[in-house]
Structure formats: C-alpha cells, structure tokens
Amino acid sequence: MTPATSLTGPRPRHLLDFQGWTPERLNALLDNADTMAQVLDRPVKKVPALQGLTVCTAFFENSTRTRTSFELAARRMSADVMTFAAGSSSVSKGESLRDTMEVLTAYKVDAYIVRHHAAGAAHLVARYSGKPVINAGDGRRAHPTQALLDAYTIRQEYGSLEGKRVAIIGDVRHSRVARSNAELLPKLGAEVVLCGPATLLPRDLAALPGVTVTSDPREAVRGAHAVMALRLQQERMNGGFLASLQEYADTYQVNEALMQHAESGAIVLHPGPMNRDLEISSDAADGKRSRILKQVENGQAVRMSVLYHLLVGRE
Amino acid sequence: MKELTIKNVRRAGSDTLESVTVENGVIKGWNLGDLGTVVDGQGGTVAPALIELHAHLREPGQTEKEDLASGLAAAAAGGYGTVVSMPNTRPVVDDPAIVRSLIEKADRLGFARLRPAAALTRGQKGEQLAELTALKEAGAAMFTDDGLTNENARTLRLGLEYAGSLGMVVSVHAEDATLRADGVMNEGPVSEALGLPGNPAAAEAARVARDVEIVAQTGARLHVQHLSTARALDIVRDAKRRGLPVTCEVCPHHLTLTDEKLRSFDAIYKVAPPLRTQADADHLLQGLLDGSVDCIATDHAPHTRAEKERDLLEAPSGIAYIELAFPLMWTRFGEQLGLERLLDLMTGAAARVMGWPEPTLEEGAPADLVVLDLETERTVEPATFKSKAKFTPWAGESLKGWPTLTVVNGKVAYQRQD
Ligand SMILES: [Zn+2]
Numbered sequence: 245m246t247p248a249t250s251l252t253g254p255r256p257r258h259l260l261d262f263q264g265w266t267p268e269r270l271n272a273l274l275d276n277a278d279t280m281a282q283v284l285d286r287p288v289k290k291v292p293a294l295q296g297l298t299v300c301t302a303f304f305e306n307s308t309r310t311r312t313s314f315e316l317a318a319r320r321m322s323a324d325v326m327t328f329a330a331g332s333s334s335v336s337k338g339e340s341l342r343d344t345m346e347v348l349t350a351y352k353v354d355a356y357i358v359r360h361h362a363a364g365a366a367h368l369v370a371r372y373s374g375k376p377v378i379n380a381g382d383g384r385r386a387h388p389t390q391a392l393l394d395a396y397t398i399r400q401e402y403g404s405l406e407g408k409r410v411a412i413i414g415d416v417r418h419s420r421v422a423r424s425n426a427e428l429l430p431k432l433g434a435e436v437v438l439c440g441p442a443t444l445l446p447r448d449l450a451a452l453p454g455v456t457v458t459s460d461p462r463e464a465v466r467g468a469h470a471v472m473a474l475r476l477q478q479e480r481m482n483g484g485f486l487a488s489l490q491e492y493a494d495t496y497q498v499n500e501a502l503m504q505h506a507e508s509g510a511i512v513l514h515p516g517p518m519n520r521d522l523e524i525s526s527d528a529a530d531g532k533r534s535r536i537l538k539q540v541e542n543g544q545a546v547r548m549s550v551l552y553h554l555l556v557g558r559e
Numbered sequence: 560m561k562e563l564t565i566k567n568v569r570r571a572g573s574d575t576l577e578s579v580t581v582e583n584g585v586i587k588g589w590n591l592g593d594l595g596t597v598v599d600g601q602g603g604t605v606a607p608a609l610i611e612l613h614a615h616l617r618e619p620g621q622t623e624k625e626d627l628a629s630g631l632a633a634a635a636a637g638g639y640g641t642v643v644s645m646p647n648t649r650p651v652v653d654d655p656a657i658v659r660s661l662i663e664k665a666d667r668l669g670f671a672r673l674r675p676a677a678a679l680t681r682g683q684k685g686e687q688l689a690e691l692t693a694l695k696e697a698g699a700a701m702f703t704d705d706g707l708t709n710e711n712a713r714t715l716r717l718g719l720e721y722a723g724s725l726g727m728v729v730s731v732h733a734e735d736a737t738l739r740a741d742g743v744m745n746e747g748p749v750s751e752a753l754g755l756p757g758n759p760a761a762a763e764a765a766r767v768a769r770d771v772e773i774v775a776q777t778g779a780r781l782h783v784q785h786l787s788t789a790r791a792l793d794i795v796r797d798a799k800r801r802g803l804p805v806t807c808e809v810c811p812h813h814l815t816l817t818d819e820k821l822r823s824f825d826a827i828y829k830v831a832p833p834l835r836t837q838a839d840a841d842h843l844l845q846g847l848l849d850g851s852v853d854c855i856a857t858d859h860a861p862h863t864r865a866e867k868e869r870d871l872l873e874a875p876s877g878i879a880y881i882e883l884a885f886p887l888m889w890t891r892f893g894e895q896l897g898l899e900r901l902l903d904l905m906t907g908a909a910a911r912v913m914g915w916p917e918p919t920l921e922e923g924a925p926a927d928l929v930v931l932d933l934e935t936e937r938t939v940e941p942a943t944f945k946s947k948a949k950f951t952p953w954a955g956e957s958l959k960g961w962p963t964l965t966v967v968n969g970k971v972a973y974q975r976q977d
Pocket of ligand 1 (some may be wrong): 832
C-alpha cells in the first residue's frame with residue numbers, strides 16, 4: 245500500500261468535509277481504495293493495518309447501512325469496533341454532545357465515526373474528543389465518504405474525473421450527499437450541476453466553485469457522464485416544498501427517458517435507500533447504466549482507505 | 560450623605576484635568592476640591608454613565624444563566640448606569656408585582672440601575688394586551704414581546720395605540736416568524752455551503768415594513784430592536800423621512816461579526832437575529848454615522864456554557880458581552896465615530912429613544928457617571944467577567960476604552976481593581 249506520508253503538505257487529521265484536503269491527497273486516497281478493493285476480492289478479507297486500535301461508531305441518528313459499511317471496513321482492517329447508538333442511550337434523555345463525548349473518551353477510543361442530525365456536529369466531536377473523526381453524515385452539511393465513493397465509482401468508469409459532468413437531481417436543499425459532492429467533485433476536475441424544484445434548490449449553492457444550478461432536468465443531464473438521483477424524504481411534502489409526489493416524479497424522476505438526454509454511456513447513481521418510481525424509475529435503477537450496487541461495494545474499499553489514511557502511520 | 564469626589568478626570572473633548580463632586584445622588588459641582596471620599600480618575604475621561612436599552616438578565620426563573628446581581632454588576636463593569644431588562648423571563652414580566660420586586664431588589668444591590676421592560680401582551684403570547692397602565696405605574700420602562708415576535712399585527716396595533724396613550728415606547732423583535740422558519744443563521748451562500756437552515760434578510764425587512772405601516776396608521780411610537788440587515792435599516796430610514804415616530808438600535812455584534820463565523824460551527828455565534836454579511840455590517844455602521852440608527856444596545860443574552868456547547872440546531876441564541884461593549888465599539892469604530900458621537904449613541908441617544916431626560920454632567924444632574932480609560936489596551940479575559948456567561952467571541956482580543964469607575968446614584972457601583 246502507498247504510504248500516505250509521501251504526499252506533501254499537512255495530512256488532515258479528520259475527514260469532516262473536504263476543507264484542507266488537496267486534490268493530490270484525495271486522488272491518493274482513491275488510489276489506495278483500489279488496493280483495498282483487491283483485499284476485498286481475496287478469500288480472507290482481512291489485513292492487520294488497524295490492529296490494536298479502537299474505532300467507535302457514534303451514531304446520534306439512525307443509519308444501519310452506513311454504520312454497517314463503516315464497521316465492516318474497520319473490522320476488515322482488524323480494528324476493534326465499539327458501537328454507540330444514541331437512540332438507546334442517555335442522549336435521548338437530554339445529555340449534551342459534549343457530555344456524551346466525555347463519557348466515550350473514557351473508553352480510550354482512537355477514532356470516531358460520527359453521524360448526527362445537526363450540521364457541524366462532527367466538527368464539535370473533533371473539538372471535544374481530540375481524536376480523529378470521520379463524518380458519516382451531519383445534518384444537511386456533509387457526507388464525505390459517500391461523495392468519495394461516488395467519485396471512486398465515476399473514476400472507475402472513466403479513469404478520471406477531469407472534465408466530467410455530473411448531474412445531481414432531487415432534494416438538493418436537504419441533501420448532505422449533494423453538498424459533499426458539490427465540494428469534492430470540482431476539486432477532482434469535474435463539473436457539478438445541481439437540479440431540483442426551486443423550493444428544494446438553494447440558488448446560493450451556485451457560489452461554490454465548479455457548481456451550477458438549474459431547475460430544468462434536461463438541461464442538467466445534457467452532456468452529463470453521471471446522473472445521480474437524490475432520495476426524496478416523503479415528509480418534505482409537509483413542509484410545503486412540493487405540490488405532490490406525482491408532480492415531482494413526473495418532472496424530476498431519473499429514468500431512461502431522461503437519460504436519453506445525457507451522454508451516451510452515462511451512468512446512474514443513487515446514494516440509497518431508493519424510493520423506486522419516485523425519484524428513480526426501475527428501468528434506471530436496474531438497467532445497464534446503473535452503478536448503484538457498485539456504489540455500495542465501493543463504499544467498503546473507500547472507507548477502508550479513509551481509515552487507513554487517517555489512522556496508519558501517525559504519531 | 561457624604562460627598563464623593565472624582566479627581567484627575569477630563570470631559571470628552573477637553574484636555575483639562577478636573578474634579579467632580581457628587582452628593583445625595585446628584586452632581587454637586589466641578590472643581591470644588593477634595594470633598595468627602597476621593598477617587599483618582601488617573602486622567603480618564605468622565606461621561607454620563609452608559610444606558611443599555613436591551614439586556615436579558617434572566618431573573619426570575621433562569622438564574623443559572625444570569626441574575627440581577629451578576630447581570631447588573633456586569634453592566635456597571637461595562638460602564639452602564641441604567642439597564643432596561645427584557646421581560647422574557649420565567650415567569651414573563653407581565654405582572655406589576657414582578658416589576659416592583661425586580662426594581663426593589665436591584666436598588667438594594669447597588670450596581671447599575673434597573674428599568675425593567677414589561678411584556679406588551681400577557682405571557683408574551685401576542686394575543687391579549689398586558690395591564691399596561693398598571694405596569695407603567697409599577698415602574699416598567701417600555702413594553703415589548705422581545706424574545707418572541709409579534710405575529711398578530713392587529714394585537715401590535717392595539718398595543719401601540721394603548722402604550723402610546725400612556726406615553727410609553729413599544730419595542731419589537733422584528734422578524735416574520737414564518738419566513739424565519741427554522742433558520743439558525745443568516746440565509747446566504749455561507750448557510751447553504753454549511754447546510755444550516757437559513758434565516759433570510761427578508762424576514763426582518765418584511766416585518767419592519769409591516770410595522771412601519773402600522774405606525775403610519777396609528778401615529779404611535781415604535782422602537783425596532785437589534786436591527787441586523789441593510790434592507791431593514793433602509794426601511795426605517797425611509798420611515799423617518801416620512802416623519803414617522805420610529806427609532807431603532809443596532810448591536811455591536813452585528814457591526815463586528817458576520818455569518819462567516821459560523822463556519823466554525825461554534826454556537827457561541829448563534830444569535831437572533833443572526834450575524835449577517837459584511838455588507839450589512841457596513842451599512843449599519845453607515846447608519847450610525849448618518850444618524851439613521853438612533854442608538855447602540857447590546858442585546859446581552861447570557862446562557863450557560865453547556866447550552867452554548869450544543870450543536871447549532873439545539874443551542875439557544877444569544878451573545879453576552881455587556882462588560883465589553885464600549886471597549887469593543889471604541890477600539891473598532893472610535894476613529895470613524897469619534898468619542899462624543901459614540902458616547903451619545905450609548906447614553907443620550909438611548910435616553911431620547913425612551914423619552915428620558917438628557918444625561919448631562921452639569922451641576923444638579925443625576926450622579927450617574929463613568930470614567931473611561933481610552934488608551935490602555937487590555938486583553939479580554941472572560942474568566943474575569945462578572946456575568947455568569949464567562950465566554951465571549953472576543954476572548955483574547957486586545958481592546959481599549961475600559962471603564963475604570965462607574966458611579967450610580969452618587970455611589971460607586973464599579974471600580975477597576977488594578
Ligand atoms: Zn430580540
């Protein structure tokens with residue numbers, strides 16, 4: 245495996261978002277994920293890289309899929325894994341994040357993987373714990389390993405992100421996946437188009453470098469090499485953001501008809517879990533363009549690479 | 560009562576060292592010699608004590624955050640002689656008995672003088688008017704539902720009319736709560752990049768515009784609290800041009816901090832209305848310079864450290880810094896505003912908003928005085944705060960203009976110890 249220390253510049257201590265992560269380092273992280281993917285193809289899917297280290301998944305918001313992916317990644321690198329789920333703990337009785345972190349610190353954890361409903365919570369955990377933190381999704385803010393696995397999946401297809409156009413369609417306003425991709429993909433040379441109904445598409449996001457916004461899905465996918473459908477939380481209906489789910493599906497659903505307007509070999513992505521026939525049609529989800537299961541598979545390798553990058557060869 | 564003489568002080572705009580003697584709560588005269596107890600002002604500048612129109616002192620009911628003793632001591636340390644406290648306590652100050660008990664307790668403490676604001680509506684619920692006549696008689700300084708917004712425009716109209724007939728000011732936290740929605744910071748590129756729910760400038764501007772029209776309809780007196788956006792200030796400016804009886808205040812935190820601070824995800828910067836953009840801050844400063852902003856208030860809003868260590872969605876809004884408001888303003892804007900203008904914005908202008916007598920240093924005037932050391936730079940050390948909120952966005956910064964002595968009602972309410 246390539247030692248991460250061969251790169252110049254300070255190595256980020258955390259993966260909270262992509263601030264402080266250079267394109268060079270991000271590419272190294274994705275390169276390293278290739279090595280991890282080879283490990284996952286072996287009969288014995290385990291390396292000793294994190295032996296003796298304890299990784300805590302601190303999930304203040306439920307997400308079995310993401311937690312499982314991280315825990316498997318950590319175990320495959322021989323880390324001890326401790327699971328902290330806020331739902332069954334004192335957090336639900338009003339304990340503050342700081343109090344919780346003080347308790348967890350007493351267990352001598354070496355790194356935290358944090359999921360929280362509030363933007364910035366992973367930053368606070370980093371501040372309060374003093375240990376490396378991987379953000380597994382904080383509110384609408386960021387979900388950096390999801391963006392990395394998306395980038396990895398696109399790279400797998402095209403060899404590079406350079407000059408690629410990626411359309412992200414759906415509830416952009418409430419999506420940490422959209423925000424993290426809008427931060428990451430332009431760093432790797434891609435162009436990002438965010439698309440959704442105006443009520444779910446903050447125009448201010450166009451201020452990010454390499455990012456444009458449009459409410460026209462055909463315009464969004466024109467020339468796109470990858471099209472990502474975002475999960476539509478059905479409770480958005482209550483906030484008055486949409487007139488009806490039907491109207492949404494009629495206009496913004498990622499389906500084969502819409503994909504006809506994209507580049508001929510364009511792939512379809514979805515961060516899961518899917519609302520079939522709402523934000524994505526079955527023909528797009530299951531068709532030859534779909535890389536949705538590939539994303540899940542790649543998530544393992546990418547998370548192993550992130551853990552390796554943050555925890556091996558330090559101190 | 561024995562005299563108190565402060566010697567070696569100068570008045571703003573003068574280089575002459577003088578002494579001033581106070582007795583029985585009033586200024587007895589200038590340069591009368593070392594009468595009674597003598598305090599050396601060490602060349603500092605003497606001025607009428609500052610007046611704070613907007614502070615949350617949290618008593619009764621939330622004294623883990625602040626109480627009258629800590630809040631009024633902090634105010635005196637900040638050079639304030641008079642503090643108008645907000646009524647969003649537990650219970651709400653909507654009962655004349657609470658007003659009386661607060662004033663009596665504050666008088667016994669001997670720090671800054673308390674002039675409690677009372678709720679405009681019962682329980683600050685915005686539905687039924689509080690007993691405004693009785694509250695005024697009990698000593699309420701103004702009426703406001705601050706902490707909450709006046710969503711029912713008709714109730715506000717009636718309250719303005721009723722309070723106006725009593726010669727009382729109504730002040731408003733001007734934000735359209737439906738537009739604000741769940742916003743926790745200024746809406747704009749920063750909030751969108753951070754994924755935090757935004758509170759749009761339009762929420763404030765739209766509400767100020769509505770309230771100005773109610774003033775135009777009724778002719779009643781309205782004071783807009785903690786104005787934060789350029790657009791809302793333009794609406795107030797326009798209302799003044801129309802001759803409407805509207806005044807407004809701005810807070811030092813809206814002049815010195817912007818939404819960029821939220822990139823730290825530190826809830827110490829969460830405040831309502833939120834920190835805006837540099838363009839807004841510049842516009843508010845322009846308003847101070849051209850007179851369209853009437854006065855400076857701090858919206859001192861203490862919370863416990865644990866509360867402010869929560870995440871940005873959960874943490875309560877508020878910044879507490881009454882102890883360093885003058886040094887902050889003097890250090891950052893002293894050159895642009897000039898000493899006399901800055902002092903007026905924090906004393907005389909506040910008195911005029913309230914319809915109180917003009918504070919002066921003349922013989923016979925109330926002996927509410929502050930001595931300011933305009934030169935010595937000192938580091939902001941929250942641990943030394945008298946407020947219970949011993950943390951601040953300006954911790955570690957070097958500021959000048961610190962009060963060295965505050966006299967309230969002829970008695971020393973604060974004296975710097977080093
Ligand atoms: Zn307010």
